[in-house]
Amino acid sequence: MTVTTAPSYKYYESQRLSIITAPFSGGQSRSGVEKGPKYMLNHGLQNSLTKLGWSTVITEPLSSAILQIKKDEMDQNDRMGIVKRPNLVGKVTKLIYETVTKSLSNERFPLTLGGDHSIAMGTVSAVIDKFPDAGLLWIDAHADINTLTSTDSGNLHGCPVSFLMGLNDKKMVPESMEWIPGNLKPNKIAYIGLRDIDEGEKKILKNLGIAAFSMYHVDRLGINEVIEMAMRAIHPETNGDGPIMCSYDVDALDPLYVPATGTPVRGGLTLREGLFLVERLAETGNLVGLDIVEVNPDLASKDDHVSDTIATSCSIARCALGETLL
Numbered sequence: 656m657t658v659t660t661a662p663s664y665k666y667y668e669s670q671r672l673s674i675i676t677a678p679f680s681g682g683q684s685r686s687g688v689e690k691g692p693k694y695m696l697n698h699g700l701q702n703s704l705t706k707l708g709w710s711t712v713i714t715e716p717l718s719s720a721i722l723q724i725k726k727d728e729m730d731q732n733d734r735m736g737i738v739k740r741p742n743l744v745g746k747v748t749k750l751i752y753e754t755v756t757k758s759l760s761n762e763r764f765p766l767t768l769g770g771d772h773s774i775a776m777g778t779v780s781a782v783i784d785k786f787p788d789a790g791l792l793w794i795d796a797h798a799d800i801n802t803l804t805s806t807d808s809g810n811l812h813g814c815p816v817s818f819l820m821g822l823n824d825k826k827m828v829p830e831s832m833e834w835i836p837g838n839l840k841p842n843k844i845a846y847i848g849l850r851d852i853d854e855g856e857k858k859i860l861k862n863l864g865i866a867a868f869s870m871y872h873v874d875r876l877g878i879n880e881v882i883e884m885a886m887r888a889i890h891p892e893t894n895g896d897g898p899i900m901c902s903y904d905v906d907a908l909d910p911l912y913v914p915a916t917g918t919p920v921r922g923g924l925t926l927r928e929g930l931f932l933v934e935r936l937a938e939t940g941n942l943v944g945l946d947i948v949e950v951n952p953d954l955a956s957k958d959d960h961v962s963d964t965i966a967t968s969c970s971i972a973r974c975a976l977g978e979t980l981l
């Protein structure tokens with residue numbers, strides 16, 4: 656049998672790419688995750704994507720807003736019960752939404768570098784505007800589907816999916832987050848890599864019948880079959896064929912490979928499983944956008960931890976954007 660990987664990008668035939676930096680940490684409480692984009696860029700990410708044939712620009716939606724963020728962070732009034740910084744998260748994700756929208760209208764593939772996972776409220780909303788039939792693959796140890804009422808931590812990086820789906824009570828949604836269209840359908844998302852789900856989230860996943868592949872499924876069925884099943888789940892009529900947005904939280908991988916992340920959970924994807932996943936997506940030609948989030952260089956306890964985490968995160972981007980082993 657000969658199997659040749661042939662990455663392609665049906666929706667971006669001219670191979671234009673926008674690297675969108677989202678150095679934002681307000682969706683959770685550990686500082687340092689805002690340094691993710693800088694570290695990945697310093698690792699030579701733009702150059703390696705250029706070598707893969709992409710004409711690449713770097714876009715920084717938050718550069719002017721960032722000072723404002725620091726100021727707002729000190730503003731203890733930005734609280735809704737236990738929910739932290741809802742106004743800030745609303746404002747920042749809207750800026751990211753607008754930037755991703757612009758890059759899509761210029762036919763550029765949006766690669767967004769986080770930052771914490773709350774930024775996906777912006778990226779995914781923009782991708783769904785442009786590709787209404789897009790399915791979302793959420794690669795994560797966590798489901799990030801807590802609502803304003805189910806969250807125990809009050810961290811909005813644990814809630815983006817509930818906003819994308821419009822699951823929150825309209826009367827509770829703060830004004831700054833009202834822009835989120837909330838039109839992601841439960842049958843248009845599939846998870847891979849889950850292993851730390853809150854009780855409230857389990858109920859939501861079950862009630863909505865969401866396709867959720869945990870590490871158990873990866874072990875039982877193998878990563879290859881899980882990916883095929885996930886693609887069929889989000890595109891049932893076409894046997895898995897249709898535009899795919901991938902929001903990749905690096906904590907889906909085992910902390911062995913990405914130790915420097917805010918909420919590590921043991922028992923994750925191996926490095927090859929995690930890279931194979933995006934290699935396979937590249938092979939389908941269906942990828943329409945990618946986020947890489949939760950890279951936090953400040954959380955390394957050894958020097959190696961930073962370089963391992965950054966190298967792995969950059970590999971995810973390269974494999975998704977056309978790097979092959981042969």
Ligand SMILES: NC(=[NH2+])NCCC[C@H](N)C(=O)O
Pocket residue numbers: 771772773797798799801806807808809810812813814851852853904906917918949
């Ligand atoms: N994007 C992440 N790393 N999310 C972790 C979420 C953890 C927990 N479920 C929470 O709601 O706070």
Ligand SMILES: [Mn+2]
Pocket residue numbers: 795796797904906907918949
């Ligand atoms: Mn996570």
Ligand SMILES: [Mn+2]
Pocket residue numbers: 772795797799812904949
């Ligand atoms: Mn996440």
